[in-house]
Amino acid sequence: SEKLPLRNKKIIVTAGGTKERIDPVRYITNDSSGKMGHALAVEAWKRGAEVVLISASHLATPDYITRVPVESAEEMLRTVTDEFDDADAVIMAAAVSDYAPATVEKQKMKKKDSLTLSFRKNPDILKSLGEKKKPDQLLIGFAAETEDLIRYAEKKLNDKNADLIIANDVGKKDRGFNVDENEVTMLSRKSEPVTISLRSKSDVSVEVIDWLVTNMN
Ligand code: PMT
DSSP, X not given: OOSOTTTTOEEEEEESBOOEEEETTEEEXXXXXXXXHHHHHHHHHHXXXXXXXXXXXXXXXXXXXXXXXXXXHHHHHHHHHHHHTTOSEEEEOSBOOSEEESSOOXXXXXXXXXXXXXXXXXXXXXXXXXXXXXXXXXXXXXXXXXSSHHHHHHHHHHHTTOSXXXXXXXXXXXXXXXXXXXXXXXXXXXXXXXXXXXXXXXXXXXXXXXXXXXXXX
């Protein structure tokens, strides 16, 4: 119906900052709270979608949302891949760590005078979905940038074979990571960039899900 345009659609949303283990009690992560992804999941649900929220965040979720908790990028990749086949759209709002410690210590590391860690590259989840996506699946990614926002976002749109990239300036305190509001620019191949001025993450989500509804077959 008009009110529930995403009825019978399965939408995967990822959220939060992945945690990459160093030892049993330590990890590296980033400032993502999960607020953006969780707001998108709620908005997709409001339009009638079946939502699978794959979240690395500690935020609570309403019980009508199916939530799969994950910790690392590897775990997020496995979970998203398992759910992808029958999904109609994926929204990658998670801040996926680009690197993980090259080795994970089995025991808590002992204190030394100094410590050097080495890292390996994590899988690029969005890119791997872009490589296997079917023509009727929509792929939405973010581009979190502190400089040259639009240029880097356009590059991600192409490199990752996404249908929409949401360019997010993360160099300002009042938007982006770990706050309630956001300002973004939506970039697609079909139309001119659209800027969603500063507003609550719920209101940003309304615009993003409107795009999804318009572009879903
Ligand atoms: O969680 P909040 O506190 O509400 O903050 C929201 C947010 C700023 C985290 C969110 O709006 C956002 O921008 N998320 C994307 C963060 C990010 O990892 O951006 P990126 O430009 O590094 O990555 C580009 C895209 O590829 C993203 O969709 C990301 O999910 C995906 N990616 C990145 C790395 C990787 N190894 N695999 C991926 O799939």
